Amino acid sequence: MNLKDLSVIITTFKSEDKIYTCLNSIPQKVRIFVIENSNNNKFKQELESKHSNVECILTGENKGYSVANNLGLSKVTTKYSLVLNPDTIIEKNAIENFFATANNLPDFWLVGPNQNQEEYDNYDKDKIIEVNNLKGFAIFFNMKKFNKIFFDENFFLYFEEIDLCKKVKKEKGKIYLDPKIYISHEGGSSVNLSSKDELEKNRNWHWMWSTFYFHKKYKGFLIAFIIIFPKLFSSFFKSIFYAIIFNKKTRNIYFHRLSGIINSILGKKSWHRPRLD
Secondary structure, three states: OOHHHEEEEEEEOOOHHHHHHHHHOOOOOOEEEEEEOOOOHHHHHHHHHHOOOEEEEEOOOOOHHHHHHHHHHHOOOOOEEEEEOOOEEEOOOHHHHHHHHHHHOOOEEEEEOOOOHHHOOOOOOOOOEEOOOOOOOEEEEEHHHOOOOOOOOOOOOOOHHHHHHHHHHHOOOEEEEOOOOOEEEOOOOOOOHHHHHHHHHHHHHHHHHHHHHHHHHHHOHHHHHHHHHHHHHHHHHHHHHHHHOOOHHHHHHHHHHHHHHHHHHOOOOOOOOOOOO
16 A cells, blocks of 8 residues: 555635644645635645645635546646535544555445445445445545546535535446445534534525536436426425515525525526635
């Protein structure tokens, strides 16, 4: 195992509460690219002063998960890369096991760590299995299999890793899950929680936008509309209902769901951004 063959990509946005725990779990010999979705130069300086193996790249604005990860991956010159969420922790022997899987299965495109076994019919805790999808919190890339662009940059949030896996399978690429690799993931905790309500509105907007866009991309407009229509109907009437009973918080959630759906149906870009201090 040569740690110089690996680069780590971590996309952040107001992740100061989580990123240092993640970085401390990564071996110091591994080069790390932190892509910060802002112009926070103080954050960049602190990261790079505390971790000599980290290069922090500022995007200047919140460009989302796909654009930031593509930027990080475009900087990679190593054989392998590992895309991580900032609220993850690399457990003991995880890096070693990624390399072992890469050596045993040199034709691989992507490898994921231990995940929810209920989602896989052929899951065996002692065996590596081939799968169609991986969760996006930790994905190990065989860089020679890819061109410069990895993630569809139309996705700001959600579905981007599912879309990536579909593209890999379309190219007859191999995707594996190794249950012996453990990476802890809090989930939904990458951003500081000082503006929880604003983040919740943002998640709902993009979940709806990405749902329609993803299905339209692979199934066409009509099928995508049929799939999204119950959510459109529900969001419309619930936003009215909660407005009538003066439940502003819940009304805002459904209004943002409705807005995300409508904007996606109209073919508009995923423009919504959370308003955070």
